[in-house]
Amino acid sequence: MFSYRLPALVFISTLFLAPPAAADCPDWNAEQAQQEINTLQQQITDWDRSYHRDGQSKIDDELYDQAREQLLSWQVCFANSSDIEPATTALNTARGNRQLPFSQSGLRKLNEIELQRWIKQRDELWVQPKVDGVAVTLVYEHGQLTQMLSRGDGLAGQSWLMHAQVISAVPQQLSTQAAKITLQGELYLRQSEHIQAQHGGNNARSQVAGLLNRSRLTASDGATIGIFVWEWPDGPTAMQERLNELQRLGFSESAIYSQPIKSFAEARHWRQHWYKSVLPFATDGVVIKQSLRSIQQPRSSYPPFWAVAWKYPLQQALTSISEVTFNIGRSGRITPIAQLQAVQLDDKIIRKVSLGSLAQLKKLSISRGDHVAIALSGHAIPQLKEVVWRSPQQQIIKLPIEENYHALSCWQASAECQQQFLARLNWLSNKKNLNMRGIAAKTWQALIDAQQVSRITDWLALTVDDLEQLPSFAKKRSVQTAQAFNQAKRQPFNLWLKALGAPAALSAKASDDWQSLAQLSEQDWQQRHFSQTQAKNLYAFFQHPAVQAAALDLQNHKVEGF
The missing domain is CATH 3.30.470.30 (DNA ligase/mRNA capping enzyme)
Incomplete structure (x- = not known):
């Protein structure tokens, strides 16, 4: 009832559209604003032509309504009130x-x-x-x-x-x-x-x-x-x-x-x-x-x-891409994250959504300013459903080089390795691994920023006195952090292997230590009943220079098994 969609189209007068607050208007110059408005007007005209002439609906009704509201809002933002005309292109048909x-x-x-x-x-x-x-x-x-x-x-x-x-x-x-x-x-x-x-x-x-x-x-x-x-x-x-x-x-x-x-x-x-x-x-x-x-x-x-x-609350919300960032995990997996103009769905304010993988991002061919449909999946997780229309201001997003990130990359702090290195440290201190209580991303980031941790095992040498010299470490925090580090040194060998990121297939025997495992060839691993792929990954892990350097540090700090 009273819908926007043709032929049940409402005649919408901008006299009854509340003027958007200045903060709600895009930060566009006059030329870009005209391009964006023209693009959306043409898109709506195309939808309407298909709807009336061909009897085909190329967009969900709910998204269509929001697109028309968006057009009217932009017209109010970028026109003098005396110049505003209702968006009647579709009404002609x-x-x-x-x-x-x-x-x-x-x-x-x-x-x-x-x-x-x-x-x-x-x-x-x-x-x-x-x-x-x-x-x-x-x-x-x-x-x-x-x-x-x-x-x-x-x-x-x-x-x-x-x-x-x-x-x-x-x-x-x-x-x-x-x-x-x-x-x-x-x-x-x-x-x-x-x-x-x-x-x-x-x-x-x-x-x-x-x-x-x-x-x-x-x-x-x-x-x-x-x-x-x-x-x-x-x-x-x-x-x-x-x-x-x-x-x-x-x-x-x-x-x-x-x-x-x-x-x-x-x-x-x-x-x-x-x-x-x-x-x-x-x-x-x-x-x-x-x-x-x-x-x-x-x-x-x-x-x-x-x-x-x-x-009713929207089932799908229309919003735009303001940026695409990339999360790089411990294993080197790259997850693109679309940063959105904030939009409400149900009782949630959605500001970002995962795009899954670089392959999915390339398939969507998203750029900044593109307008997309967002919906909530079964557990109220936001999902990008589709690109509804593209911005005329195509801004290419620089992608990370996929080959540079893998299970054995980024054992040190650097501009390119910031995310994966931090993910390695978080994994190390996780309660399922070395169980460093009170040690999480903020602590590791503070130590990285203070240039106290640049390699995966640098923290082993830090004392209470060292920590107290740092800007964000008071006495109590320094003592608690040092205690967590010392407790981690006493964890058993099998937990240390897991914390360092050894392939998941590995389950160390009671008689195993670092030296014995590091001497095994791919054939030796296969003789231990690992598959060819598993053997290759295990051999690569134990022979990797950064892993061997970490093992030497652990040996010097008298950690069990090293």
């Missing part, structure tokens, strides 16, 4: 040649705080589900259906009267003596056991629009479409009267899914109830409206002041 008897304009979307204020200033309120479908106007004259019109641009639409003949949910005849009845509602895709919180929108709106874009509908197609009447502009004055009469005329869902409310708490209850309940249609929020309306201007394209929308 939606407008029909049939004037609507009453305009169908979009509702203002309020957040929780705004809605609380709105409700406090009004009485005799009702709440309804915000059905996610295709808006339509039905006109009955002396009980006979004479027009079924698309929303079009909000003022003029196209005739769908031929389709009405096979949509069983739309009565062809009403039992009434009224000379004329005008109903506004939503044609929706009938759903079976649909729970919005679990299933989302399922692109139900696009599916209905695709059916209505056909030149002819079959009876079976028509049977999949329902109707929810949400307004009767020339009907009874009071809401309860309208609902009673609609039910008598055969539009029972209007009465079933309309509830009187007196407070914000009641509005919140019904919003949550319908979000998690089985409904016959997809929804994207609730509509709160006054019982008494003021329809003196049936040709107005402005949102009504007596009704507002409170949308």
